[in-house]
Amino acid sequence: MTLRIIAGGANPALALKVADALGTGLVGAGIVRFPDGEIHVELAESVRGGDVYLLQPTTPPIAEHLHELLFLADAARRAGARRVTAVVPYFAYARQDRRATGREAVGGRVVADLLAAAHADRVVAVDLHETALEGFFPFPLEHLTSVPALADTLGALAPDREVVVAPDAGATKLAERYGRCLKLPVAFVHKRRVSGESVTTHGIAGDVRGRRALIVDDMISTAGTIAGAVAVLLEAGAAPDIVVAATHGLFVGPAVERLAPLPISRLVVTDTVGREPPPPLPGHVVSVAPLLATAIGCLHEERSLDRLILHA
Ligand code: R5P
Numbered sequence: 001m002t003l004r005i006i007a008g009g010a011n012p013a014l015a016l017k018v019a020d021a022l023g024t025g026l027v028g029a030g031i032v033r034f035p036d037g038e039i040h041v042e043l044a045e046s047v048r049g050g051d052v053y054l055l056q057p058t059t060p061p062i063a064e065h066l067h068e069l070l071f072l073a074d075a076a077r078r079a080g081a082r083r084v085t086a087v088v089p090y091f092a093y094a095r096q097d098r099r100a101t102g103r104e105a106v107g108g109r110v111v112a113d114l115l116a117a118a119h120a121d122r123v124v125a126v127d128l129h130e131t132a133l134e135g136f137f138p139f140p141l142e143h144l145t146s147v148p149a150l151a152d153t154l155g156a157l158a159p160d161r162e163v164v165v166a167p168d169a170g171a172t173k174l175a176e177r178y179g180r181c182l183k184l185p186v187a188f189v190h191k192r193r194v195s196g197e198s199v200t201t202h203g204i205a206g207d208v209r210g211r212r213a214l215i216v217d218d219m220i221s222t223a224g225t226i227a228g229a230v231a232v233l234l235e236a237g238a239a240p241d242i243v244v245a246a247t248h249g250l251f252v253g254p255a256v257e258r259l260a261p262l263p264i265s266r267l268v269v270t271d272t273v274g275r276e277p278p279p280p281l282p283g284h285v286v287s288v289a290p291l292l293a294t295a296i297g298c299l300h301e302e303r304s305l306d307r308l309i310l311h312a
Pocket of ligand 1: 095129167168170171196197199217218219220221222223224225226
């Protein structure tokens with residue numbers, strides 16, 4: 001089976017880096033919008049018998065990018081690809097993994113069903129909000145982690161950190177992972193989500209007084225979570241010199257205004273979403289291209305992914 005990589009429209013720069021690292025080109029794909037808003041997808045060359053990897057994070061506009069991914073999977077399958085893997089470095093709807101309050105859709109499950117209906121054989125994702133999402137798929141989901149790469153960068157860029165902070169209970173395991181990589185103790189913020197855009201915080205567990213903190217999260221969306229954690233840290237007497245690291249930097253809605261006034265000396269994200277940390281924040285971007293390229297190489301050659309995947 002020949003290795004074929006196809007980029008959707010969400011993050012072509014990342015797809016190109018991955019293809020370069022693997023020494024393959026990208027298979028051309030025409031993705032156009034019809035006048036009524038329909039998406040039309042057509043592959044520009046044959047993928048018959050190929051081992052196809054579709055690289056498409058489902059970043060905003062999420063519905064558009066998700067549809068592109070589904071249509072690319074369908075196009076590849078109908079064009080005779082032998083295996084179709086959806087590489088979705090940022091996987092939207094991962095936060096909708098259960099009914100929290102009642103009459104809600106479980107969005108993560110619906111997206112998993114859509115990918116199966118579009119004939120994907122496998123999904124590769126990076127630092128999912130919820131690891132249990134794997135159970136929604138009727139085929140393998142390979143859950144990669146960028147934590148070692150981010151921790152390496154943080155060790156070099158901010159070697160003076162004294163405590164890792166989880167900004168909510170959901171980030172506890174993630175913070176412990178960073179703590180192990182950086183050999184730092186961990187503290188936890190008590191957060192409650194009020195709405196999609198706002199959160200409240202209720203204190204912190206762990207010793208942060210006088211310490212230089214590193215806040216870690218899987219994603220920054222509106223930055224309410226980070227702003228809440230910074231406020232709690234300052235109230236608890238942490239040093240007003242805070243480093244923030246997250247895998248997925250979406251920076252939507254009020255994120256920029258929320259982050260700008262905070263005493264953040266470094267904001268480190270990966271390029272899963274393809275957005276730079278907004279100026280004037282002192283940002284740094286770590287590419288997940290080497291991680292994705294290594295994972296795709298292993299999958300293509302049927303070698304173990306053990307070193308790259310997230311062990312719960
Ligand atoms: C939720 O629990 C996630 O881990 C993030 O903390 C959250 O989604 C970030 O969203 P926002 O930046 O809008 O607070």
